[in-house]
Each structure stands twice: as C-alpha cells, then as structure tokens.
Amino acid sequence: MNRAHNFNPGPAALPLEVLQRVQAELLDFAGTGMSILEISHRSKDYEAVHNAAQQLLRELLGIPEQYHILFLGGGASLQFSMVPMNLLGPGVSADYIITGAWSQKAWKEAKLVGSPRIAATTEVDGKFTRIPKQEELDLDPNARFVHITSNNTIFGTQWHTFPHTGSVPIVADMSSDLLWRPFDIRPFGLIYGGAQKNLGPAGVTVVIIREDLLAASREDIPIILRYKTHAKENSLYNTPPVFAIYIVKLVLEWIKERGGLSWMEQENRAKAARIYGVIDAFPEFYRAPVEKDSRSFMNAVFRLPSEELEAKFLEEAKKRRFVGLKGHRSVGGMRVSMYNFVPRASIEELAVFMEDFAKKNA
Amino acid sequence: MNRAHNFNPGPAALPLEVLQRVQAELLDFAGTGMSILEISHRSKDYEAVHNAAQQLLRELLGIPEQYHILFLGGGASLQFSMVPMNLLGPGVSADYIITGAWSQKAWKEAKLVGSPRIAATTEVDGKFTRIPKQEELDLDPNARFVHITSNNTIFGTQWHTFPHTGSVPIVADMSSDLLWRPFDIRPFGLIYGGAQKNLGPAGVTVVIIREDLLAASREDIPIILRYKTHAKENSLYNTPPVFAIYIVKLVLEWIKERGGLSWMEQENRAKAARIYGVIDAFPEFYRAPVEKDSRSFMNAVFRLPSEELEAKFLEEAKKRRFVGLKGHRSVGGMRVSMYNFVPRASIEELAVFMEDFAKKNA
Numbered sequence: 001m002n003r004a005h006n007f008n009p010g011p012a013a014l015p016l017e018v019l020q021r022v023q024a025e026l027l028d029f030a031g032t033g034m035s036i037l038e039i040s041h042r043s044k045d046y047e048a049v050h051n052a053a054q055q056l057l058r059e060l061l062g063i064p065e066q067y068h069i070l071f072l073g074g075g076a077s078l079q080f081s082m083v084p085m086n087l088l089g090p091g092v093s094a095d096y097i098i099t100g101a102w103s104q105k106a107w108k109e110a111k112l113v114g115s116p117r118i119a120a121t122t123e124v125d126g127k128f129t130r131i132p133k134q135e136e137l138d139l140d141p142n143a144r145f146v147h148i149t150s151n152n153t154i155f156g157t158q159w160h161t162f163p164h165t166g167s168v169p170i171v172a173d174m175s176s177d178l179l180w181r182p183f184d185i186r187p188f189g190l191i192y193g194g195a196q197k198n199l200g201p202a203g204v205t206v207v208i209i210r211e212d213l214l215a216a217s218r219e220d221i222p223i224i225l226r227y228k229t230h231a232k233e234n235s236l237y238n239t240p241p242v243f244a245i246y247i248v249k250l251v252l253e254w255i256k257e258r259g260g261l262s263w264m265e266q267e268n269r270a271k272a273a274r275i276y277g278v279i280d281a282f283p284e285f286y287r288a289p290v291e292k293d294s295r296s297f298m299n300a301v302f303r304l305p306s307e308e309l310e311a312k313f314l315e316e317a318k319k320r321r322f323v324g325l326k327g328h329r330s331v332g333g334m335r336v337s338m339y340n341f342v343p344r345a346s347i348e349e350l351a352v353f354m355e356d357f358a359k360k361n362a
Numbered sequence: 363m364n365r366a367h368n369f370n371p372g373p374a375a376l377p378l379e380v381l382q383r384v385q386a387e388l389l390d391f392a393g394t395g396m397s398i399l400e401i402s403h404r405s406k407d408y409e410a411v412h413n414a415a416q417q418l419l420r421e422l423l424g425i426p427e428q429y430h431i432l433f434l435g436g437g438a439s440l441q442f443s444m445v446p447m448n449l450l451g452p453g454v455s456a457d458y459i460i461t462g463a464w465s466q467k468a469w470k471e472a473k474l475v476g477s478p479r480i481a482a483t484t485e486v487d488g489k490f491t492r493i494p495k496q497e498e499l500d501l502d503p504n505a506r507f508v509h510i511t512s513n514n515t516i517f518g519t520q521w522h523t524f525p526h527t528g529s530v531p532i533v534a535d536m537s538s539d540l541l542w543r544p545f546d547i548r549p550f551g552l553i554y555g556g557a558q559k560n561l562g563p564a565g566v567t568v569v570i571i572r573e574d575l576l577a578a579s580r581e582d583i584p585i586i587l588r589y590k591t592h593a594k595e596n597s598l599y600n601t602p603p604v605f606a607i608y609i610v611k612l613v614l615e616w617i618k619e620r621g622g623l624s625w626m627e628q629e630n631r632a633k634a635a636r637i638y639g640v641i642d643a644f645p646e647f648y649r650a651p652v653e654k655d656s657r658s659f660m661n662a663v664f665r666l667p668s669e670e671l672e673a674k675f676l677e678e679a680k681k682r683r684f685v686g687l688k689g690h691r692s693v694g695g696m697r698v699s700m701y702n703f704v705p706r707a708s709i710e711e712l713a714v715f716m717e718d719f720a721k722k723n724a
Contacts, residue, residue, distance in 0.1 A: 004395030008402045011604060016389075019397050023388040027381055033366030033683055035381050037563040037609070040370045040686060073565065074436035074586070077600035081584035109584055196601055201399040203435065203565045203603035222443035222471055224436070238439035239558055241565035242373060243605060247399070321395055324402060 005346040008324035009153055009299065010176065010197040013341045018250045036246050041239050049246050050235070056252035057206065060261055063185055068214060070207040070227070071235045071245050076102075076175040076194040079205060080109040083171055083190065086217040086227050087144050088114030094171075095119035095143040097163065100128045100152035101330065102173060110147070119146060127331070128155040130294040137163055145169050145189055145213075151177035153197075154328040156301035156335065157294040162187060169213060177298050178206070179255065179340060181265035189213040195244060197298070198340045200251050203244035255340070264340060271338045271347040272297040278351050282358040303333035309361055310334065316357065322350055367708040370686035371515055371661065372538065372559040375703045380612045398608050403601050411608050412597070418614035419568065422623055425547055430576060430593045432569040433607050438464075438537040438556040441567060442471040445533055445552065448579040448589050449506050450476030456533075457481035457505040459525065462490045462514035463692065464535060472509070481508060489693070490517040492656040499525055507531050507551055507575075513539035515559075516690040518663035518697065519656040524549060531575060539660050540568070541617065541702060543627035551575040557606060559660070560702045562613050565606035617702070626702060633700045633709040634659040640713050644720040665695035671723055672696065678719065684712055 006013035029036040030045050039046050054069045063069065072078070083106070088094055092114065096107040098121035110116040119139050120132040139146060146165045151158040153176045162170060162183075169189025178193040185191070190209045196202035209217075209227055217227050229237050255264055276295060279286040279302055288295070288302045304310045310333060317325050327333040338347055368375035391398040392407050401408050416431045425431065434440070445468070450456055454476065458469040460483035472478040481501050482494040501508060508527045513520040515538045524532060524545070531551025540555040547553070552571045558564035571579075571589055579589050591599050617626055638657060641648040641664055650657070650664045666672045672695060679687050689695040700709055 002395050003390075006396050006400055008396075008400065008405075011400055011402060011601065013400050014397065019389055019399070023385055026385040026388065027378075028365075032685075033364050034368050034370075034685065035376065037381070038368055038370065038373060038375050040373060041564065043370075072436075073603070074434070074440060075600045077586045078436065081586050085584070109586065112582075112584055194601060196604075201605055202403065202601045203606060220474075222447070222474055224439045224443050224471065238437045239373065239556060239564045241435070241603065241606070242558075243563055244565060244603070323394075323396065 002321070004321045004323045005349060006323050007337050007342065007346070007350070009328070009335060009337045010194075010339070011202045012197050012337060012339045013343075014201070014247070015251065015254045015341050018247065018254050021250055022247065037243055039242070041236060041242055046242060049249050050240070053245050053249035053252060056249065056256060060179065060252060060255060061185060062182065063208060066211040067185065068209050068211070068231045070209065070230045071240050071248075072205045072207055072230060073203065073241050074205065076173055076192055076205055077105065079173070079192040079207065080106040081113070082225055082227070083147070083192070084110040084113045084116065085221045085225055087171075087190075087213060088116070089218060092144050093117055093140060093142065095140055095146045095168070097121070097132065097137065097146065097148045098123060099131055099149055099157060100155045102152065102154075102175070103147070103149040106147055106149070106173060116147075117143070127289070128152065128157060129289045130291040131157050131159050134164060139165060139168065141166060141168065143168050145171040147171045148173070150174045151296055151298050153299050153337070154331060156290050156296045156299045158296035158298065160293065169210065176339070179261065179264060180268050180297060182261040195248055197337075200248035201244050203241045204248060206248075251341075267344060268297050268338070268340065271342065271344055272300065274347050274351045275300045275336050275338065275354075278354045278358075281355070282362065285358040285362050286354070298337065298339055300336040300338070301327055301331070301333060312361070313357060317353065320349070320353060322353070364683070366683045366685045367711060368685050369699050369704060369708070369712070371690070371697060371699045372556075372701070373564045374559050374699060374701045375705075376563065376609070377613065377616045377703050380609065380616050383612055384609065399605055401604070403598060403604055408604060411611050412602070415607050415611035415614060418611065418618060422541065422614060422617060423547060424544065425570060428573040429547065430571050430573070432571065432589070432592045433597045433602050433610075434567045434569055434592060435565065435603050436567065438535055438554055438567055439467065441535070441554040441569065442468040443475070444587055444589070445509070445554070446472040446475045446478065447583050447587055449533075449552075449575060450478070451580060454506050455479055455502060455504065457502055457508045457530070459483070459494065459499065459508065459510045460485060461493055461511055461519060462517045464514065464516075464537070465509070465511040468509055468511070468535060478509075479505070481505075489651070490514065490519060491651050492653040493519050493521050496526060501527060501530065503528060503530065505530050507533040509533045509535075511535045513658050513660050515661050515699070516693060518652050518658045518661045520658035520660065522655065531572065538701070539658075541623065541626060542630050542659060544623040557610055559699075562610035563606050565603040566610060568610075613703075629706060630659050630700070630702065633704065633706055634662065636709050636713045637662045637698050637700065637716075640716045640720070643717070644724065647720040647724050648716070660699065660701055662698040662700070663689055663693070663695060674723070675719060679715065682711070682715060684715070
C-alpha cells in the first residue's frame, strides 16, 4: 500500500489501524450478518456503539456528569446558528471574540437571531495573525456566554490559554483542535466541533453542553433545533449519522489504547515543534505571519519568497505524495495541517523536504 | 459469509455489491493513497463523486433542469423545519395532509414557524389505515404548498396516485420510498428524503427543489438553514457528509446498471406481491389493518391472532436470521420493510416461512 502523506485541512487523515478495522468488519458488524451501514439506530448493537463513543469522550476529556454529550448532523456551521437560537433571546446578549473566518461566520449567524457584541477582534486589513491578550477583551459581565474559536485553520492561530471570563461561560467552536490535548472544561458552558479533523470523518458534530445552559435553553424554537430535544433523547430523537459515530468510537479507542490525551498532546507538540523548527531555521525563506505565541499546533501557515517558489514547492511536494499543503484560497501560501492522526513519520518526511527545498532554493 | 435477511425499517439493507466495493477501496480511494473518509471535500476526487451522485439522481428520476439537487446533513427531521422556515411567513399558509406519525411531526414543526392548515387527516383513534381520497382533500388554492408523506413506515400506507393540487406545488417527504419507481416530478415543488432506507446510509438527506420555490424562499432566516445558501454553493457551503454521499453515488450506479427505476419498480412490486400474497392467503391469521389500495410497497404491517403467537413468530424468525420484523413500538405487531435493496431471495425465504408458520399455528 502506497499511503499518501495526508496534510489535508479537513476532512483529514484517520489512523490507519482504524481504517483497517472498519474495512475488516464492513460486511459483518459484530457478528450481525449486516454492515454497520445497515443496522437500525434503535438496535442494541448500535446503541452499544453510540454509548461507548459518548463514554470514551467523557473519559478522555474528563467531562463531569453535569455535561451532556450530543452527536448531531449538519456540521459545526449548523451550531453557529443553534447556539444563539438556543441561548439568546430578547434582551440577552453574548460576547464574540473574532479571531478568523470561522468566528466571523459564527458571529454573523448570531446577529440574525440576537444582538451579540464583539468583545475583541484581531483583524487587521482582513487578516488575523494573533489571538488577543486578556487585557484586550472588552467583556460584558452580563453576557449569556463568550464565544471563541479555539483554533483558526485558515490563519493558523490557536488559543493556548483560554480567556478568563469570570462567571460567564465560554462557548467554543473546537472543530479543529478538540482532543489535541487535555484541558479543564469547567469554564466552558458549551463546546462543539465537527468530527472531520481531529476525531473522525465528516458527518457528525459533537456538542458538549453543561446542564445549566441546557436548562435555560429555549423551547420556542423548532423542535429539531433545540438542544433539549437531543439531550432528552440521547441524540436518538431522529436517525443519527450512525457510521460517523461508529468511526468516532473507534478513533477514541485508538487514542485511549495509546495513552489518552497526554500521549496525544506529546505527539502533537513534537509534530508542531518539528515543522515550526524548520520554519524558524529559515526565516527569510519560510515566512510565518503568525505571532509566535499565537501559533497553531494544528495548522502551520507560511509563505515562500515568491509565488513561483510556492508553485514549485507544491509541485515537488506532490511528487513525494504530500497532499493538502496549499493554503486556503482566501490567504494563499502554504498550510501544513497536522491534526491528531497525521503520523509523526509524515511530519518528519515533510520537514526534511522543507529543509532541502529551502537550502536548494534560498 | 452468513448474511442476515435484513428487514430493518431504516437504516436498512444496502446492495452487497456496493458494500464490497466500499470495502475494497476503503484504504485507497481512486488511487489517492487515502481513504474516501480522509479526502478534502474541496478536492477534485471528491467533487467528481458529489457531482456524479447528483447527475445520476437527475438521470434516474428524470429531474428537469429547473430543479436543484442538494445533499444536506441533519436528517429529514431537519427538513420538517427547514421547509416552513424557507417557504412560509406572515400571511402565507400551507396545507398539510396527515397520514401518520411523520406527517404529524412535519406539521408540528410547521406550526412553530407559520400557520399551516390541515387539508385532510385519516387518523381514527390515533391510528392510520389509509391514504385519503382526492374528494376528501380540503385544499386551499392560495396555499404556498401541499405537504404529504409519500410512504408511512409505521402504519404501512403509501400514496399510489399523488393528490391533484392544481397550481399549488406538492412538497413531499419521500424518505422511505424515493427511488422505488419512476414518477412524474412536475407537480412537486420540493422533495426531501433521508437516504437511510432507499438510497444509502444514514447521514445525508436529499433535497430536490424547484427553481421558483427556491427563488421565493426566505433570506431572513439563519444562513445555514436557507436553501439558497446550499443551492448557490452546490451543497459545499460547509463540509458535506462525504462518505454518505459517496455511498449514495455507488447505490445509484448499482440501480442504473441493473436497468434503472423501471427495473427497481418491477423488483419492488414482485416483493410486495409475494408478501401481501401470503397475508391475503391467510386472512384470519395475518391481520393486515391497512385498506388494500393504500398498502405500502415498502412496509407491510400485520398482526397475528395473539401476542403469544407474535412473540413465537419473532423468535422463530430470529433463528432464520430474519432481522427487523418487529413493528414500531407505537403500533406493535409485525412489519416487513422491503426497501429497494432487500433482495428478492430474502423476501422469498420470509414468505415461505410465513406460509409454514401460518399452517402450523393457525
């Protein structure tokens, strides 16, 4: 098997062992004589998968009992809207911290259903190169929540220390860095994330919501869009994305077997250190726009001295089966996405290639 | 391989050849060196799948150009809400025809965002045993649309001739019978269906919307819930459920290779004729509540003379690896779901078993 080095920004690489397991049992799941794709979401066989996925997530992240874990369809983009629909209302405000395109999208949806404030933005001329400092945050103590995007895939920045918001709960879009390391969930009222970068395939969104926010969430919105509907029915109000949840479960088992999130963090830190190490060794050649202490451990973005060199870089990368290195169309340049399941060996090959390329073309 | 006879009400059986193909290429999709689960939804490889799935659906159903085909997440239950959110508004009414639990759910969501009317209901004491006749429909000529559920999985009824609604477009939930046969789409303004019964796995919902309804759809609702958003971006506004769409594409190819929807209809008619043939041969034993001309070709429901016999039936069925025959918890009894990909051989084995069981236990 000639496996590509997959640096896709999402959907992204999955553990080979998980894919092999899926392949092996694709025609006969757990001795049922049916594929996991063909079994009822009300069957005992599926319920075991569903509940195990929840339980593993709870265990790995250390999620206390007062948080509900939901598996929803529609993508994180649907959560941009469900969050304010459920939590805002007349006279209720929320603070949004804008650090890139995804937080802008979340804010745009919030404006359609409420009156959110911008508590901070690091935008300069349409670009974002850093996470704001605590003292820059103009926080409203009466806000219903403070919304952040924990990692910004397009601009390559990431919150390393979460903002202090007092008694106001944080709501975080963690689509691109959930599970990259352990963290203290207690300041968070709600966390959501599409699975397709750090915990599974496209098609399922994880929502972790604290009991107090759930209890206060609205009941005058469409039934299917209420968090209460899904919490009450354990995400089985309607047919869930069975296959995607099944893979999430296998992925979580894979992480646990290897040592859980402290192991995952070690791996991710080593990968990021290797790539940023090369970038910093050739600062005139690999031009990283992001301030060092805002650098993302998930997506390293950089430019080369010219667009010709960038094209040449991509061309030679392609020959080595490096996939997904082109930066987002809105910013150009390069992007190395090194989510949880990008192997260290792929990062090592890329780093060596980057060193050689810089030496030859500087 | 000891494959079960899968009569699950959904998620349901898929073609064995499709599952084998998915299995064979699970680690390396189209020579990319990556799984279909790992490739970017913006890649050429995925776009080819996405567009082929659309094109095949258009071809098989004979969908004219003025209809857009969307692939959305969130299930058909999200469409219960998106339909009225997009198409209703102040002073705009819609007619709902209630034929079972699913149309009731759709109507309930519509009431939350508009003022829908009930144009007909066949409910008697909480049960539904028939589709209404044309003369029973109290249709409002000024309605924005007439909503129907084309097949009722729980009560086992199905529209065989669609209602005449004049110039008012029909909006249909076809989650459980889309693709069971060819039909004239022109009276329909919008069709939606979760894939997990008749066209693929759980996780993707197909929406087919006519240009005039799309053009008139609302723009003051959340961006992610607007049909316009998804139509404009060819269902790539956000990450679509890649894997589910990939399987839909393979399933559509499978149908096409075998002769398209006229072949599919022949198969489905033969399967339903076989099962209802047994039921009608033992009318005192297999008690079918549904009026004959309302019988569903997808779900045959019946009761046995006693709950003891029903338990015995299920027990013996289980030994023969017949799966999913228990009726919905709200109605009890038996249900034979015989969607598109339930093989005729499975139906034949079940029919023979039913004959034997009736003879031995009558």
